Amino acid sequence: MKEKGFTQFTEIQKLAIPVIASGANALVIAPTGWGKTEAAMLPLLEKLAKAEKKEGIQILYITPMKSLNRDMLGRLKWWSEQLGITIEVRHGDTTQSERQRQARKPPRILVTTPETLGAILPTTKMGESLKNVEHVIVDEVHELFGDKRGAQLVLALERLLEKRESRPFQRIGLSATVGNPENVAAFLCGDRPCKIIRLPIERAMHLSVESPKPVDEDYELGNRLFIDGPAAARLRRLDDLIRTHKATLAFVNTRSIAETLGSRLLRLRKAERDLHEIAVHHGSLSKEARVSAEERFRGNELKGLICTSSLELGIDIGQVDLVIQYSSPRQVQRLMQRVGRSGHSIARTPKGIVIATDEDDIIEAAVIARRATKGLLESDEEQSLAFDVLAQQMAGMLLDKEERTVAEVLAIAKRAHPFSKLTAEQVSRVAKQLHSEGLLFFDEKTGALRKDSRTRDYYYDNLSMIPDQRKYFVKSAVTNSNVAMLDEGFVANFVEVGATIITRGVPWKVLDVGDREIIVEPSQDITAAVPDWVGEEIPVPYEVAQEVGVLRRKIAAGEIFEGEYHVSGEAADKLISLIKKQSAIFLPDDKNVLVEQTPDAVIIHSLLGSKGNEALSRLLSQLASIHLGKSVRTEIDPYRIMLQAPGLDAASIARLLKETSPDYAQSASQSPTPTFSNTSSSTWQRRSACFPRITTTRHSASGA
Numbered sequence: 140m141k142e143k144g145f146t147q148f149t150e151i152q153k154l155a156i157p158v159i160a161s162g163a164n165a166l167v168i169a170p171t172g173w174g175k176t177e178a179a180m181l182p183l184l185e186k187l188a189k190a191e192k193k194e195g196i197q198i199l200y201i202t203p204m205k206s207l208n209r210d211m212l213g214r215l216k217w218w219s220e221q222l223g224i225t226i227e228v229r230h231g232d233t234t235q236s237e238r239q240r241q242a243r244k245p246p247r248i249l250v251t252t253p254e255t256l257g258a259i260l261p262t263t264k265m266g267e268s269l270k271n272v273e274h275v276i277v278d279e280v281h282e283l284f285g286d287k288r289g290a291q292l293v294l295a296l297e298r299l300l301e302k303r304e305s306r307p308f309q310r311i312g313l314s315a316t317v318g319n320p321e322n323v324a325a326f327l328c329g330d331r332p333c334k335i336i337r338l339p340i341e342r343a344m345h346l347s348v349e350s351p352k353p354v355d356e357d358y359e360l361g362n363r364l365f366i367d368g369p370a371a372a373r374l375r376r377l378d379d380l381i382r383t384h385k386a387t388l389a390f391v392n393t394r395s396i397a398e399t400l401g402s403r404l405l406r407l408r409k410a411e412r413d414l415h416e417i418a419v420h421h422g423s424l425s426k427e428a429r430v431s432a433e434e435r436f437r438g439n440e441l442k443g444l445i446c447t448s449s450l451e452l453g454i455d456i457g458q459v460d461l462v463i464q465y466s467s468p469r470q471v472q473r474l475m476q477r478v479g480r481s482g483h484s485i486a487r488t489p490k491g492i493v494i495a496t497d498e499d500d501i502i503e504a505a506v507i508a509r510r511a512t513k514g515l516l517e518s519d520e521e522q523s524l525a526f527d528v529l530a531q532q533m534a535g536m537l538l539d540k541e542e543r544t545v546a547e548v549l550a551i552a553k554r555a556h557p558f559s560k561l562t563a564e565q566v567s568r569v570a571k572q573l574h575s576e577g578l579l580f581f582d583e584k585t586g587a588l589r590k591d592s593r594t595r596d597y598y599y600d601n602l603s604m605i606p607d608q609r610k611y612f613v614k615s616a617v618t619n620s621n622v623a624m625l626d627e628g629f630v631a632n633f634v635e636v637g638a639t640i641i642t643r644g645v646p647w648k649v650l651d652v653g654d655r656e657i658i659v660e661p662s663q664d665i666t667a668a669v670p671d672w673v674g675e676e677i678p679v680p681y682e683v684a685q686e687v688g689v690l691r692r693k694i695a696a697g698e699i700f701e702g703e704y705h706v707s708g709e710a711a712d713k714l715i716s717l718i719k720k721q722s723a724i725f726l727p728d729d730k731n732v733l734v735e736q737t738p739d740a741v742i743i744h745s746l747l748g749s750k751g752n753e754a755l756s757r758l759l760s761q762l763a764s765i766h767l768g769k770s771v772r773t774e775i776d777p778y779r780i781m782l783q784a785p786g787l788d789a790a791s792i793a794r795l796l797k798e799t800s801p802d803y804a805q806s807a808s809q810s811p812t813p814t815f816s817n818t819s820s821s822t823w824q825r826r827s828a829c830f831p832r833i834t835t836t837r838h839s840a841s842g843a
Contacts, residue, residue: 152178155336159183159311166280166312166324168337170489171479175313179276180215187247188222195268198248201256201292202278204422204449219248230255232426241265253283253292254602260298261538261598269299272308277327280312281472284326285519287528287604290557293326294532297554298539307331315476318516325556326521344478344489346508350501350710351376351494364403365666373465373494374403380463380492381417381443386436389445389463390477392677394421398669400465401445401644406665417443419644420450425612425621428643445644448473450480464493467504469677471511478511495710498717499778503679505704505714506686512705517680523557527601530569534598537579537590545570545586573597613642613657616650622659630657639664678749679777687778688729688746694718695726725834727778732833734796736789743780743792756780762795763787793833 148156151169158165160182167175183198200215219226226248227241233255241249245268251259259265275296283289300307312327314320316337324333353361353368361371377400381387391397401419408416418432418441429449435441444450462481468474478491493508495501510516522528529552536543536551545566552558552566567581570588574581578597580589609627611634614620623642625634630652634640638649639662647659693700695718701711718726727733727744735742743759745752752775759782760771771784782792 149174149178151175151336151338152181154338155179156182158334158336159309160186162309164310164328164331164333166314166320166327166333166335168314168316168320168335170316170338171476173338176214176278177218179311179313180218183274183276184218184222184224187224193271194245195271196245196247196249197271197273199256199269199272199275200248200250200278201253201275202250203253203282203288204279215248215250224248226250229259242268253288253295256299257291257295257535257602258599260295260302261535261595266302266539270302272299272303274309274311275299276311276313278313279315280323280327281314281317281519284317284323284521286522287525289326290522290525290528290555291532291604293329293555293557294528294552295535297329297551298532298535300554301536301539301551315472315479316514316516317472318518322518322521329554329556329559344475344491344512346474346478346491346493346512346705347707348493348495348501348504348508348705348710349376349707350496350713352709352713360407364406366403369496373496374400374407376494377463377465378404378407380461384461385442386439386459387443387461387463388450388459388477388480389417389443389465390450390468391445391447391465392469394423394447395669396465397421397445397447398641398644402641402646402665402669404445405644416441417445417644420444420446422447422449423624424643425623427620428622460490462489462491464491464504466496467493467500467679468507469503469679469683470517471507471680471683472516473677474507474511475516498713499776501706501710501714502687502690503683503777505700505706505710506683506690508705509703510683510686515682517682521557523559524561524565525557526565526569528604529558529561529566530573531598531601533566533569533573533588534579534594537588537594538598541590543588545588548588609655611655611657613640613647613659615647616658616660622647625657639666641669676749681748681751684746684748684751684777685729688727691718691721691726691728692730695722732796734789734793734833740781740783741787741789741792743782743796744778745780746778748777749775752777752780756782758799759792759795762799763792766791796833 151167151173155165155167155175155178159167159179167178169175180200187197215226225246227237227246228250229238229241230252231254242262242264245265260269277283277292280289283292296310310328310331310333312323314323317323320335320337324335327333351372353372357371357375358368360375361368364371364374366374377389381389389400391400397419401417404417418435420429420432422429432441432444436444459481462478464474464477468477474491474493478489481489481491493504495504532552533548536548545563548570549561549563549566552561567583567586570579570581571583573579577591577593579591579594581587610624611627611630612624613622615622625640625642634649634652634657636649636652639646640649640659641647646662646664648662648664649657649659651658690700690704694715700706701708706714725731725733727746729746732746733744735744743755745755747755756773756775759780760773763771763782763784767784767786769784771782771787773783774781
């Protein structure tokens with residue numbers, strides 16, 4: 140252990156190793172840097188080394204990201220080699236020759252992704268090699284809890300149990316700090332016992348929320364970089380922080396922002412002939428680009444990486460002494476995970492600075508910073524009864540065994556916690572639909588299901604629960620290497636021969652556009668189009684949005700708030716100035732909603748968070764459409780909803796809000812009401828009780 144820099148066990152390792160060595164199912168919860176991977180793997184490696192050697196895979200290490208796979212392999216290979224245990228990685232980037240070799244001679248430990256596990260389960264050779272799996276580790280399990288990828292994974296684990304003829308295997312989950320550990324443990328293990336192992340206290344961290352005020356040089360810099368003065372001030376602050384620290388990760392929330400910020404920062408540094416370069420890292424870059432950035436950063440060739448959630452998880456990229464979050468992280472859990480990348484050892488204190496972009500951003504980041512230091516994390520909801528997941532896994536069950544019954548499918552699926560409330564009728568309905576589409580054979584009278592000619596294609600075409608989007612590979616004509624991947628929508632709208640685009644923070648000129656490939660060469664055009672990728676926006680939780688309202692009221696009342704909310708003086712001044720102006724008209728907060736009439740839209744200022752406002756917007760747009768006889772356009776953010784349609788007015792929308800609130804619904808329960816989505820209605824009614832006062836006003840959008 141001393142050879143790898145380990146002189147003693149961390150607290151979480153001391154707690155977890157005896158439990159895992161005993162064979163119990165376990166959920167290990169600790170911040171980044173506490174050695175959760177070693178806590179899980181060291182006792183299993185010792186057990187494997189002492190046990191009689193078996194054929195096939197005995198340990199599955201499942202991680203949600205391919206880049207995490209590469210890192211895990213590097214960290215675990217050393218331990219395995221010392222004990223003579225074979226370990227390999229398999230995911231979407233694994234070459235065909237490597238896959239064939241693994242099928243011929245499977246490793247004893249396989250590091251893989253949820254999707255790749257699904258791919259190999261029904262196969263003849265690799266599928267057979269899974270029969271001796273004794274231990275399954277799911278790393279970063281909090282990333283999978285609450286979405287369809289996770290529901291798909293735990294169903295696949297139940298199929299793995301079938302392959303082992305119901306001989307149980309040990310389940311170990313590794314997680315960052317979560318707000319609902321009992322739910323995550325149930326997600327991982329179903330109704331089986333699962334010991335939750337966590338540290339008794341949260342790890343301290345230094346946090347600061349800043350919003351630099353632009354000065355004259357920022358406006359000059361902005362003119363050179365084609366951005367405004369405030370953006371230039373933020374860019375200059377980002378650059379100063381990277382220069383004054385040894386190794387900085389600058390997290391952003393979307394790949395588009397990573398590219399924009401990276402391109403401007405690279406251009407700023409090139410103009411100043413600075414040798415300490417930075418790089419961009421996100422999941423749509425080529426494998427070569429990502430690995431190169433990680434290795435150069437680890438080797439101290441780079442001082443800063445502009446990155447997305449691609450580096451949020453526990454990839455070993457060396458010693459980070461500062462994490463910058465550009466714009467609000469939008470979630471407490473996300474801020475803690477990202478800032479935890481700095482001081483990536485138990486002896487160091489994580490340090491994070493949020494550079495907020497506007498007043499909404501400042502107050503949201505301030506709330507998140509306070510909640511992070513108090514350990515007030517979000518509690519995600521499990522993705523239950525996802526029938527598209529069930530349908531795909533039902534096809535997989537028929538690849539595992541050509542004939543099943545509804546009762547068999549139900550028994551397997553109900554063991555997975557997201558499907559614990561599944562009924563035979565629901566299984567039959569899904570099977571009936573698949574039968575009608577020619578994807579499997581289903582006999583409604585007997586309940587028998589059989590594999591059909593299209594079952595295999597349907598299963599493999601839907602391995603990923605990540606929304607499907609056709610990808611184009613971007614290839615450099617100079618190096619003949621892949622640069623990045625672009626979504627079809629962006630290519631259709633912006634990419635043509637002669638156009639310029641930005642990727643890896645660098646402008647490229649398009650030389651040719653093929654069926655699935657774009658050939659480019661380096662360009663100097665900083666105004667190039669920045670790619671837009673689908674499905675990136677991080678939702679702001681209801682609890683955060685509500686506390687934003689609480690903080691608005693505190694500031695309006697003149698309370699001192701900077702220390703508790705970790706806000707810099709400049710950022711606090713901006714907030715105080717804006718809220719004073721708003722208070723003179725009407726201040727929407729956690730207790731009051733404002734419906735505002737603007738010249739071309741109705742704006743509802745409602746602090747329900749992203750999902751709450753999305754539900755409310757769907758409900759209101761449907762009711763307003765029925766009333767107007769025409770469609771209503773909507774846009775939302777966590778604090779407001781915009782509705783647009785000819786003839787729409789604030790008074791009508793305020794009336795709809797009152798009529799759909801719980802109190803009104805009870806008093807008018809006998810009145811006929813329009814039909815609307817149950818999900819939208821129930822979500823709004825659960826959360827609308829926080830608004831005892833609904834007010835309308837007429838102002839320009841900028842004056843609200």
